Amino acid sequence: MIRPRVIPALLLKGQGLVKTVKFKDPKYLGDPINIVKIFNDKEVDELIFLDITATNEKRRPPFEMLGKITSECFMPLGYGGGIRSFDDVRTLLSLGIEKVILNTIAVENPAFVSDVAEYAGSQAVVVSMDLKKGFLGKYEVFTHSGKTGAGLDPVRHALEMEKRGAGELFVNSIDRDGMMQGYDLDLVRRVADAVNVPVIARGGAGNIQHLAEAIQQGGASAAAAGSMFVFQGPLRGVLISYPSQEELRRVLP
Amino acid sequence: MITIVDYGVGNLGSILNMLKKVGAKAQTSSDPGVLRQAEKLVLPGVGAFDAGMKKLNETGLVPVLNELVLDKKVSVIGLCLGMQLMTKRSEEGTEAGLGWIDAETVRFKFGPENANLKVPHMGWNTLDIRRQHPLVADLGPESRFYFVHSYHIVCADETDVVANTDYGYPLAAVINRENIMGAQFHPEKSHKFGMQLLKNFAERL
Numbered sequence: 001m002i003r004p005r006v007i008p009a010l011l012l013k014g015q016g017l018v019k020t021v022k023f024k025d026p027k028y029l030g031d032p033i034n035i036v037k038i039f040n041d042k043e044v045d046e047l048i049f050l051d052i053t054a055t056n057e058k059r060r061p062p063f064e065m066l067g068k069i070t071s072e073c074f075m076p077l078g079y080g081g082g083i084r085s086f087d088d089v090r091t092l093l094s095l096g097i098e099k100v101i102l103n104t105i106a107v108e109n110p111a112f113v114s115d116v117a118e119y120a121g122s123q124a125v126v127v128s129m130d131l132k133k134g135f136l137g138k139y140e141v142f143t144h145s146g147k148t149g150a151g152l153d154p155v156r157h158a159l160e161m162e163k164r165g166a167g168e169l170f171v172n173s174i175d176r177d178g179m180m181q182g183y184d185l186d187l188v189r190r191v192a193d194a195v196n197v198p199v200i201a202r203g204g205a206g207n208i209q210h211l212a213e214a215i216q217q218g219g220a221s222a223a224a225a226g227s228m229f230v231f232q233g234p235l236r237g238v239l240i241s242y243p244s245q246e247e248l249r250r251v252l253p
Numbered sequence: 254m255i256t257i258v259d260y261g262v263g264n265l266g267s268i269l270n271m272l273k274k275v276g277a278k279a280q281t282s283s284d285p286g287v288l289r290q291a292e293k294l295v296l297p298g299v300g301a302f303d304a305g306m307k308k309l310n311e312t313g314l315v316p317v318l319n320e321l322v323l324d325k326k327v328s329v330i331g332l333c334l335g336m337q338l339m340t341k342r343s344e345e346g347t348e349a350g351l352g353w354i355d356a357e358t359v360r361f362k363f364g365p366e367n368a369n370l371k372v373p374h375m376g377w378n379t380l381d382i383r384r385q386h387p388l389v390a391d392l393g394p395e396s397r398f399y400f401v402h403s404y405h406i407v408c409a410d411e412t413d414v415v416a417n418t419d420y421g422y423p424l425a426a427v428i429n430r431e432n433i434m435g436a437q438f439h440p441e442k443s444h445k446f447g448m449q450l451l452k453n454f455a456e457r458l
Binding site for chain 2: 040
């Protein structure tokens, strides 16, 4: 039987790999290709790349860098950031990226989600939702790397995206990003309970137990994390790590 | 030369990358003349059965493929949807399949004890090898493969199944009959384990 997936989510900014806290203060980690090679050697379940400045800088995805990654990495790869056209999607798929991650464009033009699902199949379409908790405990969907409130409720948006053909939903807590104190399990649970497609939780993982909580308590199908796979110790020194298969099987039977 | 059939469906780039990595000569093509020169064929595929079958029919390549696979017995491997297209039909759609394998493609059906299992079956799973075959040679018991599918195939003849995987119940993951092979998972996305399988396809078949 399968074990739920554990996915390093890596943030690209220009030519570098970075890690944020609450979607802010990107800290430089190193050269993406080198870091990706380490994850590849560790035989991770899957990798997600998010270019966090592409949309706001009106840049297209970094195709050349992604091409270098796909020619060396033989695992499922997802990419999000700056995807604005069908041409972008075609280019990503032809490079060997099999999951395109749509966020801003999915809010602005939901029909785009349907178009991509029809063209490439739902398994190729991940809709990403960046979520912030407001003063009254209400969650809101944000676009443009967490800068713009969309006035949408996460569950309603998730259901709409599932109907449009999204094959997976990527649920990101802006408030928990980089905090390493655990996922927002209530948020993950609300979305996972509402939809039938797999949910990937992200935002807050600090240890392997948190990953298990996202699955077992949050109802997610997969747990994604950044900080815990790239930092070590209280001073957050850069060190790439990933649990062994044995460790993963122990917490995620 | 291994030729990957390009009919507009599937992750050709990844398959090509991996075949090159294992030292095989490979190319993608939708040209009947080029396909006829192929020593081996790969039939890729992702997405829905009818969409895949329609695109394959639109290319006009089906008679050529039938000739190569059924008459000339060229080794072929179908990957994921590519394997499902080799069956007679699918519960996912109404189009006729290629019918190269006496099998049908059906939706996952879980009993109450597995009602919590989500479809698609997505993630890494292991194989239960049912019979020895060059395709699954040198795969250790820890070998795992990346699956993503909502339908699976059922072979009329159990001996066509080389390996099963388990998701709620055992289902065909690797199949073979004569020169025809199929894998339900994505070897091109399955680290060194998938690499071994494609290397086997390139070198031992």
